[in-house]
Amino acid sequence: MAQYEEVSVHGYEEFCKAVSERKGKDIFAYFSGDKDDQGKSWCPDCVTAEPVVRGQMTHLPEGSVFIYCQVGQRAYWKDPKNDFKKTLKLSGVPTLLRYGTPQKLVEDECLKSELVRMMFTED
Template identity: 60%
Template sequence: MVVSVKVEGLSAFLEAVEKHKGKTIFALFTGSHDAQGKSWCPDCVAADPVVEECVKGAPEDAVFITCSVGDRATWKDQKNDFRTHDKLKLTSVPTLMRWGTPQRLMEEDCAKSSLVSMLFEED
């Protein structure tokens, strides 16, 4: 069964990656959610149910990390950690990736189940 982990912020994400080293790791970077569970990011709202459904097709031993990048103002800051980190260099949310590979989907592509399913499939 896919292990699902939810974290907030870059350091928590990197800790989760380290903890699950050696496994296939998928990561979804998304706008933070408010008290009602709604993200400020409309593309993230559209992508969430698609990704949630498609992750069921991920390899059995995979780890799926959902990482909140912060509120809109934090994300829009061009110097924020997610944009500048050498292994991430995020340019948009949502971004769905297979960690350690160039495979990634961004923005509205994260709401296209055919693309999301393909990313989760085994090599």
């Protein structure tokens, strides 16, 4: 049995709700471009990074939360005023962050399994 909780959300509002419902927990959030009906994201780096990130999830701390968040369609993501860029200060997808800390992996950093593992295992 997994020692962490996984939550999938879509959009900024759902992300905020998921975070607020889990206050006080260690939260890791992975942001990806929206997926189509075939489950493929418009973001090629997200497609490549997801198996790398998922492959390291066994290293998530006991009792932590992993939030998988689809950020929207490409046009929304490209808008510099979207909530993810404006409020969460995301600069690219994929992004993996430890919520409430400065720890963040952006774009090709998410392709490096050792960096993802360090994010999940180091305080």
